[in-house]
Amino acid sequence: ARRPGQTIRQTDMLVSDVLSPSPLGSWRFSGFLGQRIDAVLTARLLEAGNRERIHAETVDAFRKRVDDRMNPNSGLWQGEFWGKYILSAIAACAYTGDRDLEAFVADSTRQLIATQREDGYIGTYDESGFVCLRPGGTNWNVWCRKYTLWGLIEAWELTGNDDALKAACGMLDHLMTEVGPDAPTDICRTGTFNGLASTSILTPVIKLYGHTARQRYLDYALYIVDQWGKHPDGPPDIFRKGLTNIPVHTWFPNSGGWAKSYEFVSCLEGLLELYRVTGEEDYLRCVKNVHAMLAQWERAPIGSISFNDKFVGANRLINLLSEVCDAVYWNRLSLQLLRLTGDPAYADEIERTLLNTLVPGANPDGTWALRRLRSSHEHVPAPQHCKLEHHQCCVNNLPRGLIQAAEAALMQRNGGVAVLLYSPGKGKVELPTGQTIQVQIDGDSARSGHVTVTLNPDCQTAFPLALRIPQWSAVTSLSTGGKCRKLAVPPDGWHVIERVWGPGDTVELQFDMRARMSTFDPSLIAGDEKLIGWANGQWANLKNMLPNAPPHSVTLADAIPQGPAVLVERGPLVLASDARVPGTPTVPHPLPEMPDQPPTLEAIPPPSGIAQAYIAHFEGIDSPIPLCDFPSAGNTWDQRTSRFSMWLPVNSSAST
Numbered sequence: 001a002r003r004p005g006q007t008i009r010q011t012d013m014l015v016s017d018v019l020s021p022s023p024l025g026s027w028r029f030s031g032f033l034g035q036r037i038d039a040v041l042t043a044r045l046l047e048a049g050n051r052e053r054i055h056a057e058t059v060d061a062f063r064k065r066v067d068d069r070m071n072p073n074s075g076l077w078q079g080e081f082w083g084k085y086i087l088s089a090i091a092a093c094a095y096t097g098d099r100d101l102e103a104f105v106a107d108s109t110r111q112l113i114a115t116q117r118e119d120g121y122i123g124t125y126d127e128s129g130f131v132c133l134r135p136g137g138t139n140w141n142v143w144c145r146k147y148t149l150w151g152l153i154e155a156w157e158l159t160g161n162d163d164a165l166k167a168a169c170g171m172l173d174h175l176m177t178e179v180g181p182d183a184p185t186d187i188c189r190t191g192t193f194n195g196l197a198s199t200s201i202l203t204p205v206i207k208l209y210g211h212t213a214r215q216r217y218l219d220y221a222l223y224i225v226d227q228w229g230k231h232p233d234g235p236p237d238i239f240r241k242g243l244t245n246i247p248v249h250t251w252f253p254n255s256g257g258w259a260k261s262y263e264f265v266s267c268l269e270g271l272l273e274l275y276r277v278t279g280e281e282d283y284l285r286c287v288k289n290v291h292a293m294l295a296q297w298e299r300a301p302i303g304s305i306s307f308n309d310k311f312v313g314a315n316r317l318i319n320l321l322s323e324v325c326d327a328v329y330w331n332r333l334s335l336q337l338l339r340l341t342g343d344p345a346y347a348d349e350i351e352r353t354l355l356n357t358l359v360p361g362a363n364p365d366g367t368w369a370l371r372r373l374r375s376s377h378e379h380v381p382a383p384q385h386c387k388l389e390h391h392q393c394c395v396n397n398l399p400r401g402l403i404q405a406a407e408a409a410l411m412q413r414n415g416g417v418a419v420l421l422y423s424p425g426k427g428k429v430e431l432p433t434g435q436t437i438q439v440q441i442d443g444d445s446a447r448s449g450h451v452t453v454t455l456n457p458d459c460q461t462a463f464p465l466a467l468r469i470p471q472w473s474a475v476t477s478l479s480t481g482g483k484c485r486k487l488a489v490p491p492d493g494w495h496v497i498e499r500v501w502g503p504g505d506t507v508e509l510q511f512d513m514r515a516r517m518s519t520f521d522p523s524l525i526a527g528d529e530k531l532i533g534w535a536n537g538q539w540a541n542l543k544n545m546l547p548n549a550p551p552h553s554v555t556l557a558d559a560i561p562q563g564p565a566v567l568v569e570r571g572p573l574v575l576a577s578d579a580r581v582p583g584t585p586t587v588p589h590p591l592p593e594m595p596d597q598p599p600t601l602e603a604i605p606p607p608s609g610i611a612q613a614y615i616a617h618f619e620g621i622d623s624p625i626p627l628c629d630f631p632s633a634g635n636t637w638d639q640r641t642s643r644f645s646m647w648l649p650v651n652s653s654a655s656t
Helices: 031-046 048-064 080-096 099-113 141-159 162-178 202-212 215-227 238-242 261-278 281-297 324-341 345-361 393-403 405-409 529-541
Strands: 019-021 027-029 321-323 370-374 410-413 416-419 425-430 436-443 450-456 461-468 476-480 483-487 494-501 505-510 516-520 565-570 573-578 600-604 613-617 625-629
Touching: 019 324, 027 031, 027 405, 031 048, 031 080, 031 345, 031 393, 031 425, 048 080, 048 099, 080 099, 080 141, 080 393, 099 141, 099 162, 141 162, 141 202, 162 202, 162 215, 202 215, 202 261, 215 261, 238 261, 238 281, 261 281, 261 324, 281 324, 321 324, 321 529, 324 345, 324 370, 324 393, 324 405, 345 370, 345 393, 345 405, 345 573, 393 405, 405 425, 410 425, 416 436, 450 461, 461 505, 476 494
Parallel strands: 416 461
Antiparallel strands: 019 410, 027 425, 321 370, 410 416, 425 436, 436 450, 450 505, 461 494, 476 483, 476 505, 516 565, 565 573, 573 625, 600 613, 613 625
16 A cells, blocks of 8 residues: 555546536435425525525634533534534535525635634644644544535535635645644544544545645545554544455444444545545455445345444344444445446445435425434434534435435436436436437336336437346346347346437336345344343433423334344335334234245335335234335334334244
């Protein structure tokens, strides 16, 4: 691996994408997914009155600088919210084309720059050098600066205001006098979680290097990666350990001190940015390895990762507790790997997480988000953070997480068009020849499974059309040019049609919408009563802390026993029982025995608040089981009205 001070040849400055996304705004979702995204964007970013109220708190935090003055020996994280909010606003501006939003970003950036000190510091800590933990406290100083730096860089990319780039350089130069190889403190000695959060500043540092070509910024990025291996009591050596195939939760005995999923995955994204500017293949190999390990050990059926924001081998636990921020950054990582490798398996990950975790992450009107998704009973709404009224980390990250799916929907591949997500919408791809191909998708792989892809080149044009065939669709019917064929999932996940395409040409797809069944295997964690007890305690103890919250929560007695259970999926969606679906006798709904095969599904009219509803008929089990789509399950955030469960526990005596 490269080390600080080593120069980079110009030919090493960029690693080309195998799959090239169109600029954000080239694709717009419609249908159910589009409506959910639009609801969140309208409520949090597009409606001017709401936007001004939400935004005012973010800039005020930099004027007041009270993060280190509210609690003894502690530093809070009001400073993260300007960056997170403005990054979502920038993405929403590109996605929607809203010019008012662009003007808002420009004005907000000017307000932030006005708080910059002469030495370059921009932050919400009165004592900028307070970067290390003090007894009994927390510290998020460098973490907050990460999001401020990132927001300034992307604001410059959007507006072209050079003052934003100048301010970003000034604040990073100042940070390097306080934290770094020539500063009093090493970065792995700073902040909460043994420096893990602080080192995730890697991504914007490399982005700033990419825009300025200043060697000191690349050196600082390389220093951060090198520091992972310098402090045995700090975060793990992500880079070197990542080159092994050892599950992340086993890297150190006490994962509680460092295995914070959100920050860890953000570090991996930074490592991929470093790969882009250095060409160091081991960086890519590390991230691919870790992604595979996390998918195997931490990723739940709904696409979330970890348990309560910690890597503990979470898919061995039946009671799920998943953070929305983890899912946002998991999808960011999957998108980067999709672009760099061209492997559509990463699009399978994006689709699963998008539809089953990010979509239900917001309430129906889009005004607020969840802190944690549970697998049953009742989700956990996000509490307000840091004595602010309108902000919480998941609430601010979710809009950006939803929008980034548009970058994965339609791409350019091998000189042609690649279709990766099959939610309805329309957009365009520019080919290397400069010709633009308009693309429209009608139908929905998450509903009927019938999808029509319509291509509209300006004239008769020869190019390859690459269609991702989802891993969940065992048999896909494809019709085009008057010919129909049935497809199994190809070894590489792609079905490519090379021909001359004309305006209005179509490809029709019917995905396999038969129910699939997976089972929970309690033997994966048999005997580890300490982990099970800890997890169930965490699962039960998180409460709805919003004002006027329902006067109740789940209890330890509600936790589903760590025993055999069945989960049903249809297309890209997980299904769940929900008390609102007619005929539901009890939730969780127990099965008298372990089924031999998946059920047949009978669609029924969904009740209010639910998008899809079914009756599941298991062979050999007399009573049918009402189910709904997991994104709708529990979406009142109140188990008195929408108690739910994605697992169908199996009677233990019948399953042995």
